Amino acid sequence: MSTEGNGSGRWSAQVNALGGFIRAQRQLANLSLREMAAMTSVSNAYLSQVERGLHQPSLKVLRSIADALQLSTDQLLSQAGWARATETAEDAASAAGSSTVTTEDAIRADPRLSADQRTALLGVLRSFVEG
Amino acid sequence: MSTEGNGSGRWSAQVNALGGFIRAQRQLANLSLREMAAMTSVSNAYLSQVERGLHQPSLKVLRSIADALQLSTDQLLSQAGWARATETAEDAASAAGSSTVTTEDAIRADPRLSADQRTALLGVLRSFVEG
DNA sequence: CAGCTTTGATTGACATAGTTATCATCTCTG
DNA sequence: CAGAGATGATAACTATGTCAATCAAAGCTG
Numbered sequence: 177m178s179t180e181g182n183g184s185g186r187w188s189a190q191v192n193a194l195g196g197f198i199r200a201q202r203q204l205a206n207l208s209l210r211e212m213a214a215m216t217s218v219s220n221a222y223l224s225q226v227e228r229g230l231h232q233p234s235l236k237v238l239r240s241i242a243d244a245l246q247l248s249t250d251q252l253l254s255q256a257g258w259a260r261a262t263e264t265a266e267d268a269a270s271a272a273g274s275s276t277v278t279t280e281d282a283i284r285a286d287p288r289l290s291a292d293q294r295t296a297l298l299g300v301l302r303s304f305v306e307g
Numbered sequence: 308m309s310t311e312g313n314g315s316g317r318w319s320a321q322v323n324a325l326g327g328f329i330r331a332q333r334q335l336a337n338l339s340l341r342e343m344a345a346m347t348s349v350s351n352a353y354l355s356q357v358e359r360g361l362h363q364p365s366l367k368v369l370r371s372i373a374d375a376l377q378l379s380t381d382q383l384l385s386q387a388g389w390a391r392a393t394e395t396a397e398d399a400a401s402a403a404g405s406s407t408v409t410t411e412d413a414i415r416a417d418p419r420l421s422a423d424q425r426t427a428l429l430g431v432l433r434s435f436v437e438g
Numbered sequence: 439c440a441g442c443t444t445t446g447a448t449t450g451a452c453a454t455a456g457t458t459a460t461c462a463t464c465t466c467t468g
Numbered sequence: 469c470a471g472a473g474a475t476g477a478t479a480a481c482t483a484t485g486t487c488a489a490t491c492a493a494a495g496c497t498g
Contacts, residue, residue, distance in 0.1 A: 339444075339445065339446085340445075340447095341445080341446090351445095351446080351447095352446095352449095355446060355447060355448090356447090356448095358446095359447090365454090
């Protein structure tokens with residue numbers, strides 16, 4: 177594990193968000209990078225770089241990824257920074273008051289999630305707050 | 308184009324749907340390539356090439372073009388050959404108005420996350436609980 | 439007519455997307 | 469333990485997106 181956490185350098189957070197989303201979805205589907213590469217006709221190396229936010233994939237690549245992961249294109253596009261509207265909600269919701277429950281606990285306690293989904297979500301969260 | 312009497316427009320047709328669409332919209336708005344270049348921060352040279360189908364613009368360029376021409380992103384995307392590849396039947400199922408918002412709230416209230424990261428995490432979570 | 443401006447198009451250089459081949463590490467077998 | 473397979477990461481390379489500079493043609497103005 178490369179412990180590359182500090183970052184804040186070349187890539188934007190949006191690209192990183194897209195990569196984290198793709199990685200989480202791929203792991204949820206129990207696909208390796210090479211399996212997904214075979215399905216998408218995109219090289220495993222490049223998929224690895226996209227997932228870690230090193231590159232910004234083109235429309236063509238984005239679509240084949242969505243296709244392989246059985247996601248709606250809109251989901252991927254919004255993750256790619258195409259916030260179609262309403263990025264206003266977050267600030268208003270911040271007044272919810274910080275409870276004593278951490279985000280990790282909330283994820284673990286969420287009955288809607290399967291074990292795999294829980295793991296994937298916690299992985300993304302950890303990659304964000306890692307330090 | 309030297310010999311092309313570009314006024315009457317019989318040109319090689321549907322191969323270049325996106326470029327033709329952009330050019331038509333630009334002329335409809337009475338913009339020159341340079342004016343549009345100034346608005347989009349994309350060079351006039353490249354815009355010319357995109358309009359003639361010589362290159363396939365990136366997401367960033369596509370969005371700034373849509374912005375300058377006051378088009379919806381969906382309009383441009385569908386012209387770019389993005390006709391909703393995955394035939395997701397569950398587009399409408401989003402309206403499940405469950406009151407279980409604890410995990411969402413925890414993510415929104417987590418001070419360790421940036422706005423982009425928050426959006427990404429919420430996107431993953433949403434994709435999990437709606438599928 | 440000469441000169442100025444604006445138009446779309448082209449060229450050559452550079453930046454970024456994307457590939458092939460290879461690497462280190464981990465996990466199985468035997 | 470050795471070796472086979474799979475996994476994710478990296479290096480070196482090729483293809484393509486993108487820009488600054490420039491061009492020829494068309495529209496003005498005096």
